[in-house]
Amino acid sequence: MSQTTYELKAETRERVGKGSSRELRRNGLIPAVIYGDKQAPLSIALSTKDVTMKIHAGGFMTTVAVIDVNGEKIRVLPKDYQLDPVRDFTMHVDFLRVTKDSRVSVQVPVHFENEEKSPGLKQGGVLNIVRHDVEMSVSADNIPEFLSVDLTGLKVGDSIHISDVKLPAGATPVIADRDFTIATIAAPAGGVKEEEEAEAEGEAEA
Known part of the structure; x- marks a missing residue:
């Protein structure tokens, strides 16, 4: 479970809109909004450098943060962020207020383990991942870092469903x-075709 939190400094935004947002970005800041918990949305500005570092460090969307807004510390969970499609820098972030009793929906990454213990993969089968992450309802204070899927003993044609995951x-x-379905063990590329050709040859000989 992810218990780690981090703190970000922020200041309130008096003005909103495209012009104000562009000005913030020129000054090294990111416009953001804190919403939820039956309170009015709060428009803030954060350091572009600090937020970008947290996003690139991984686990950004599944880690509770504390935002210090002019001295008021607000516990939040990132819910969405926008990247510039050309220059790949962060343009905006949405945060959800959370408390110790909050339940939240988060996309939890799926990790696959023991590939070397899967007969299907050892025979050349392919791990076909249907879901790289799963949307889970969890306590804000106990967000899993990932879901673990054990591939031990799986053969070609086997499927892993959510019921198979602890x-x-x-x-x-x-x-x-x-x-x-989370993933399947698929036949090697060309495997089915080769089997069909072998069957056809057998029928021709017969």
């Missing part, structure tokens, strides 16, 4: 109406 205590999939 979920952290208190974590439930947002999709609850079906046992959705």
